[in-house]
Every structure is written in structure tokens, then in C-alpha cells.
Amino acid sequence: MSDNTVLDQRSESLLDEGDHERFAHYVNKTDMTRSAVTGTPVRALCGKKWVPTRNPESFPVCPDCKKIYETLKAAGR
Numbered sequence: 001m002s003d004n005t006v007l008d009q010r011s012e013s014l015l016d017e018g019d020h021e022r023f024a025h026y027v028n029k030t031d032m033t034r035s036a037v038t039g040t041p042v043r044a045l046c047g048k049k050w051v052p053t054r055n056p057e058s059f060p061v062c063p064d065c066k067k068i069y070e071t072l073k074a075a076g077r
């Protein structure tokens with residue numbers, strides 16, 4: 001284990017709601033920004049693709065996304 005592990009900001013993700021499942025997925029921030037501009041679908045860490053919409057409801061975090069996100073974080077990527 002190295003003490004010099006640095007989190008890569010490119011892997012920074014945020015949560016957004018998938019419309020077709022009652023889960024909040026982790027999505028790459030760059031993808032989210034692009035989607036907001038172009039309306040193209042985003043792809044979550046778990047592989048789910050959808051066009052994000054604003055939704056005031058909060059959903060539980062997608063277990064697949066959470067698992068992958070934790071793995072990436074642990075790997076320092």
C-alpha cells in the first residue's frame with residue numbers, strides 16, 4: 001500500500017436517476033455535462049444507458065454502480 005495514492009479527478013462521478021429503474025446511478029461528470037447540452041444518453045458505471053432528466057425524487061443507489069465505484073476508488077483510478 002502506498003501513502004501517495006491520489007484520486008484521479010477524471011473518475012469523479014455523480015448520481016443521477018435512471019428513469020426506467022428506481023435506482024440512482026453513478027455517471028461520469030463529463031458525460032453528464034455533455035448530455036445536458038446535447039441530449040445524448042449517458043452510461044452509468046454499471047453499463048445502464050439513459051437520457052437523464054431532472055427528478056426531485058431520490059432513489060437508493062444502484063448496488064452495481066456502488067460496487068464498481070468503490071472498486072475504482074480503492075484502486076485509485
Ligand SMILES: [Zn+2]
Pocket residue numbers: 023024025026044045046047048062063064065
Ligand atoms: Zn447503476
